[in-house]
Amino acid sequence: MKTDSLKAQLKRTLRRDLWFAIAPATLLIAVAFAVTFYFVKPAPPKTLVVALAPDEGGFGYTAKRYQKFLAQHGVTLELRPTKGSVSSVALLDVEDSGVDIAFAQSGTTGGKGQEVSEHVVSLGSLAYVPLWVFYRGERVEDVRDLSGKRIAVGPEESGTRALALTLLKANRADAEPTQLLPLDRDAAIDALKNGTVDAVFLVAPAESPRIQKLAAVKDVRLLSFSRAEAYTRRYPYLSRHVLPRGVFDFATDVPDHDVQLLAPNALLVARDTLHPALAYLLMRAASEVSGTAGILDKTGEFPAPLAAGFPLSSEAKRYYASGVPLLQRYLPFWAANLVDRLWVMLVPIIAVVVPLMRAVPAVFLWRVRSRIFRWYARLKEIEIQLEEDPDQELLQGMLKRLEEAEREVNRIAVPLAYQENLYFFREHLDIVRRRLTRRLTDAHEHKDKDVPLQVTA
Numbered sequence: 001m002k003t004d005s006l007k008a009q010l011k012r013t014l015r016r017d018l019w020f021a022i023a024p025a026t027l028l029i030a031v032a033f034a035v036t037f038y039f040v041k042p043a044p045p046k047t048l049v050v051a052l053a054p055d056e057g058g059f060g061y062t063a064k065r066y067q068k069f070l071a072q073h074g075v076t077l078e079l080r081p082t083k084g085s086v087s088s089v090a091l092l093d094v095e096d097s098g099v100d101i102a103f104a105q106s107g108t109t110g111g112k113g114q115e116v117s118e119h120v121v122s123l124g125s126l127a128y129v130p131l132w133v134f135y136r137g138e139r140v141e142d143v144r145d146l147s148g149k150r151i152a153v154g155p156e157e158s159g160t161r162a163l164a165l166t167l168l169k170a171n172r173a174d175a176e177p178t179q180l181l182p183l184d185r186d187a188a189i190d191a192l193k194n195g196t197v198d199a200v201f202l203v204a205p206a207e208s209p210r211i212q213k214l215a216a217v218k219d220v221r222l223l224s225f226s227r228a229e230a231y232t233r234r235y236p237y238l239s240r241h242v243l244p245r246g247v248f249d250f251a252t253d254v255p256d257h258d259v260q261l262l263a264p265n266a267l268l269v270a271r272d273t274l275h276p277a278l279a280y281l282l283m284r285a286a287s288e289v290s291g292t293a294g295i296l297d298k299t300g301e302f303p304a305p306l307a308a309g310f311p312l313s314s315e316a317k318r319y320y321a322s323g324v325p326l327l328q329r330y331l332p333f334w335a336a337n338l339v340d341r342l343w344v345m346l347v348p349i350i351a352v353v354v355p356l357m358r359a360v361p362a363v364f365l366w367r368v369r370s371r372i373f374r375w376y377a378r379l380k381e382i383e384i385q386l387e388e389d390p391d392q393e394l395l396q397g398m399l400k401r402l403e404e405a406e407r408e409v410n411r412i413a414v415p416l417a418y419q420e421n422l423y424f425f426r427e428h429l430d431i432v433r434r435r436l437t438r439r440l441t442d443a444h445e446h447k448d449k450d451v452p453l454q455v456t457a
Contacts, residue, residue: 044075044275048282051080051088051102055185056159057129057266058205059103062289069285073333075278084158092120092271100274101282105129105159105203106237106265106308107166121272121313123283124303124320125265126290128239131163132211132261133223134192135199141226144171149198150179152188163264164201166235189214199223203264206295212248215255224259231262236307238262241296263296267308279315280325281333371412372425378405379432386435399436402429 048070054060067077082088085104091097106125133143140146146168153168154160161182168174183191188200189210204211215222225231228240243259268286270279286303293299305312305320318325327336382398390398406429414422 042275044277046074047076047078048100048278049078049080049098051082051091051099053082053084053088053103053158054079056084057103057105057203058127058208059266062103062126062266065289066282066285069288070281073281075281075333082157083155084161086157086159086162089120089269090157092269099271100278101268101270104267104269105163106267106306107235108159108162108309119272120269120310121274121316122305122308122310123268123270123279123313123316124286125267125306125308126286127205127266127294127302128241128263128296129203129205129266130241130243130261130263130296131160131167132202132204132214133199134202134214134220135223136192136195136219136221137198139221140223142171143167143223143225144173146178146199147171147173147175148177150181150196152181152183152191152197152200154188154201154203155182155184159264160201160203163203167231167262170234185210192220193217206243206247212254215248216252222255222259224257225262226260228260228262237264237309239265239306243295247295261296265306265308267310268303269308269310270313272313274313276315277333277336279313280319280328283316283319284324284328368414369421372409372414372421375405375409375425376428378402379428382432382436386439390439392440395436395440399433399440402433402436405429 050063050066052059052063054063063077063079067079070077080091080099082091085102085108088099088102088104089108091099092102101123103126133146135146135149151164151168153164165174165180168178168180174180181188181191181197183197183200185202185204188197188202191197192200192214202211214220222243225240232238232240239262241261241263243255243261245255245258246253248254268282270282283303290297290302291300293301305316312320325336330336378401382402385394385398406426409422409425409429412422
């Protein structure tokens with residue numbers, strides 16, 4: 001029964017010592033992880049919503065290719081049709097619109113007379129999307145020569161209309177008797193062919209079949225901007241390009257002369273709250289979709305950080321400077337994102353957990369030893385008294401105190417792994433006991449010598 005009692009006491013003491021050593025360490029680790037978790041990036045959403053005008057700039061075709069690329073990485077791209085680039089960008093500026101990104105035309109703002117929103121950033125330019133001005137009648141050299149004509153400039157909120165009005169106003173060719181008609185692409189082309197309008201403004205890729213067919217229509221001319229260089233100086237989001245003679249059709253020589261064009265850029269813009277991992281994934285998609293050569297583009301020319309009227313996002317700056325992030329080069333998107341999110345957890349592991357893992361055993365050992373080591377004060381006290389030449393009575397009292405200390409120490413519950421500390425104390429206690437025993441023996445012998453012999457009669 002006594003043995004069982006000692007075992008139970010040992011278990012209780014062991015649990016108490018472990019709790020004393022582990023509890024503070026656990027609390028510190030929990031606090032460290034809680035603070036670190038505050039800085040862990042949230043997981044990227046699995047669905048993105050893109051705003052675009054399907055009939056503008058070839059954005060409808062581009063968006064479908066993006067859908068296919070993102071689906072391979074577990075991200076769904078939902079399309080939100082709009083009336084044009086102006087309305088697409090405006091949706092990004094509305095917090096609860098649900099739109100994350102947009103395809104738009106460079107130089108487009110969120111609406112009439114509005115400044116570019118500070119919440120909209122550019123992920124880069126995707127292609128040159130030329131401005132095509134087709135007209136009927138005598139050859140003209142510039143937009144200013146269209147003054148007084150019936151001009152289809154595109155529907156309200158379209159990027160085509162915004163650019164057309166910018167150029168017409170710069171040449172003071174938008175005032176009466178000029179008629180500005182808000183026709184969409186197909187209606188404007190039909191009206192030009194029928195002769196109900198004199199000119200149309202269209203923004204579309206050079207590869208567009210509609211553009212190539214319209215350029216071949218008899219009595220329809222394609223405007224060559226004689227002052228193209230001047231426009232690019234005034235409007236940095238425009239670039240000058242030469243459409244070579246015959247590039248549309250060598251057999252019929254369409255066009256029949258070199259044509260100077262002005263081209264805004266097709267842009268990928270986003271809210272500044274877009275998850276960084278998705279921003280990099282979108283730019284990877286842009287490199288795959290927009291990296292091939294075209295009539296006006298060279299291989300690898302896009303995507304590019306060209307002037308667009310919107311600030312370049314921080315992720316885009318790093319992407320164009322250093323390329324794809326290291327993790328996304330060698331890991332699947334989900335794995336790269338997981339590692340990127342959790343690497344900050346290494347901070348508490350290295351700074352807190354590792355030192356505490358070493359400290360906990362040390363604290364536990366200190367707790368076990370402290371119950372034994374405090375009895376060394378009793379031994380030291382007895383040794384000091386031995387140096388004071390005590391008498392026999394004091395020596396007997398000191399020996400009794402040693403025996404009491406030994407009994408108390410024997411009752412201390414010590415795990416087997418730390419029993420050596422208990423045996424060390426017993427060895428030291430025996431050393432002091434032997435000194436006391438020798439002093440008592442010497443005291444007895446000295447007392448016997450001092451007692452006189454009794455002589456009997």
